[in-house]
Amino acid sequence: MPGNVVRFIAGSTLVLTAACGGTTAAETGKPVVDAAFFPLQWLAEKVGGPDVTVEGLTKPGVEPHDLELTPQQVAGVAKASLVVYVKGVQPAVDEAVAQHAGDRGFDAATAVPTLEAVHSEEEEAHGHEEEVAYDPHLWLDPSRMATLATALGGRLAEADPAHGAAYKERAKQTAAALTTLDAEFAKGLETCASRTIVTAHTAFGYLANRYKLEQVGIGGIDPDAEPSPARLAEAARIAKEKKVTTIFTEELVSPKVAEVLASEVGAKTAVLNPLESPPQGGDYISGMTANLTELRTALGCQ
Numbered sequence: 001m002p003g004n005v006v007r008f009i010a011g012s013t014l015v016l017t018a019a020c021g022g023t024t025a026a027e028t029g030k031p032v033v034d035a036a037f038f039p040l041q042w043l044a045e046k047v048g049g050p051d052v053t054v055e056g057l058t059k060p061g062v063e064p065h066d067l068e069l070t071p072q073q074v075a076g077v078a079k080a081s082l083v084v085y086v087k088g089v090q091p092a093v094d095e096a097v098a099q100h101a102g103d104r105g106f107d108a109a110t111a112v113p114t115l116e117a118v119h120s121e122e123e124e125a126h127g128h129e130e131e132v133a134y135d136p137h138l139w140l141d142p143s144r145m146a147t148l149a150t151a152l153g154g155r156l157a158e159a160d161p162a163h164g165a166a167y168k169e170r171a172k173q174t175a176a177a178l179t180t181l182d183a184e185f186a187k188g189l190e191t192c193a194s195r196t197i198v199t200a201h202t203a204f205g206y207l208a209n210r211y212k213l214e215q216v217g218i219g220g221i222d223p224d225a226e227p228s229p230a231r232l233a234e235a236a237r238i239a240k241e242k243k244v245t246t247i248f249t250e251e252l253v254s255p256k257v258a259e260v261l262a263s264e265v266g267a268k269t270a271v272l273n274p275l276e277s278p279p280q281g282g283d284y285i286s287g288m289t290a291n292l293t294e295l296r297t298a299l300g301c302q
């Protein structure tokens with residue numbers, strides 16, 4: 001993986017610092033980009049290429065909404081050349097950026113148009129404290145990711161003008177690949193028997209908005225929010241009315257609720273990956289392509 005940095009500590013203990021945070025430009029001779037979680041890390045590696053060291057703040061397999069930062073990671077945020085994050089996903093990262101990164105923070109939500117958050121009744125009833133009024137899951141729209149690639153290229157060129165042309169060229173190539181992916185989604189989801197997706201965690205608002213699908217989230221924007229019996233009953237009613245064949249679940253959230261709902265309405269379950277963590281053996285493009293295949297099957301697309 002590009003961006004992993006291996007160094008020796010006294011006593012020759014080999015330490016992988018990429019996942020722990022705290023690498024500095026002085027150690028690597030390159031700008032260090034801290035990326036909050038998987039899709040941003042992928043984008044930073046694509047656009048930064050060999051000219052940066054990318055550190056992911058969220059380890060693979062960890063649900064990023066719950067992330068706690070180690071003191072070393074907070075120190076890393078304070079020293080990084082750029083911190084790429086989405087305000088509203090991870091309170092710990094938002095706080096570390098506000099306190100320690102200042103204008104070295106790059107909030108992806110400021111680079112693309114955001115959509116208003118749709119909160120479940122449970123989140124509202126619990127007074128779930130929301131930092132932002134928009135839905136933060138903007139990386140699930142490839143066209144917004146393309147815009148983000150270009151914006152990130154511009155920010156890296158500002159931070160490291162000596163490699164400005166290389167950042168901009170890689171940004172252009174990455175944006176082109178994402179635009180191709182966007183066109184594949186538009187075409188693949190153009191003519192479908194159903195346009196309703198029932199999801200475990202309300203992460204697919206941008207994807208639904210972009211490709212004219214209707215998302216019915218069982219849980220909330222925060223996957224830890226347990227749905228109430230009333231919310232489950234409402235989701236079951238909509239699923240039956242819309243003749244939904246598939247209830248979507250995801251790898252990092254317990255499938256129990258989705259399974260209960262699926263058996264109640266006579267549907268099956270399938271995995272739709274919100275890509276908050278890297279897909280097995282794949283990247284953002286392959287993960288999204290797998291999502292498109294799942295959606296086409298579930299929705300009966302031609």
Ligand SMILES: [Zn+2]
Nearest residue numbers: 137203221276
């Ligand atoms: Zn999420």
